[in-house]
Amino acid sequence: MPQTVVRTSGLRKTYGAVDAVAGIDLEVKEGEVVAVLGPNGAGKTTTIEMLLGLRTPTSGVVEVFGADPLAVRHRVGAMLQDTDAPESLTVAEIVGLVGSYYPYRLPTPLVLERADLVAQARMRVTQLSGGQRARLSFGLAIVGDPDLLYLDEPTASLDVGARRGFWTQVSGLTDLGKTILFSTHNLAEADAVAERIVVIARGRVIHDGTPQQIKALVAGRTLRLTTD
Numbered sequence: 001m002p003q004t005v006v007r008t009s010g011l012r013k014t015y016g017a018v019d020a021v022a023g024i025d026l027e028v029k030e031g032e033v034v035a036v037l038g039p040n041g042a043g044k045t046t047t048i049e050m051l052l053g054l055r056t057p058t059s060g061v062v063e064v065f066g067a068d069p070l071a072v073r074h075r076v077g078a079m080l081q082d083t084d085a086p087e088s089l090t091v092a093e094i095v096g097l098v099g100s101y102y103p104y105r106l107p108t109p110l111v112l113e114r115a116d117l118v119a120q121a122r123m124r125v126t127q128l129s130g131g132q133r134a135r136l137s138f139g140l141a142i143v144g145d146p147d148l149l150y151l152d153e154p155t156a157s158l159d160v161g162a163r164r165g166f167w168t169q170v171s172g173l174t175d176l177g178k179t180i181l182f183s184t185h186n187l188a189e190a191d192a193v194a195e196r197i198v199v200i201a202r203g204r205v206i207h208d209g210t211p212q213q214i215k216a217l218v219a220g221r222t223l224r225l226t227t228d
């Protein structure tokens, strides 16, 4: 039986009168690739931030590898939205700098290979395309060789070709048996990448199933996604 890597029960985060996350029960097993699908404001980012231990739940339980998220952060990597890498350093220097914060880290050449950035090693961030920037963020998320990776809408600003290139690199990790939880508002992307889709709306899980099951609900109009 695969180990449970992520478990939440009744997870909730309230900001004043807003229930950003209104009671989420979630379970992710070792080696699974799970998409959290939902429109803007559904609570995807807040959920991921609580799984990371960056935000304290208003109520409910979060366990990662059976422990408090902060106790296991060395086993977890994250690619969050709107994080900028320093513009004055090269790609290889940034990977080296971020790696220096980890007790155990992958060698820079291996990170560049896994992010498909070998040819860009000496370039500065300002010289990179959108797809290359996204792959750099991915590379920085895997520098500590995490067992679990969170990707928060990692391809939101990318065109179709760059998206494909991005997910090709991520699939290298899934081949290694890593566990991946990513958020998206795109059903086609969730279908192409994930083996399970958790659909959330207004801070709640409204469906949890295989891509086939979710697509059948959409086709049968049982589920209406207010997403693209």
Ligand code: ATP
Binding pocket: 015, 018, 019, 020, 021, 038, 039, 040, 041, 042, 043, 044, 045, 046, 047, 153
């Ligand atoms: P997006 O796709 O836009 O990133 P999301 O699904 O990630 O959306 P969240 O960012 O988690 O959604 O936001 C969920 C709800 O909580 C939204 O209504 C948002 O406005 C609200 N919210 C999030 N952070 C805060 C905050 N710090 N203070 C007040 N409200 C917040």
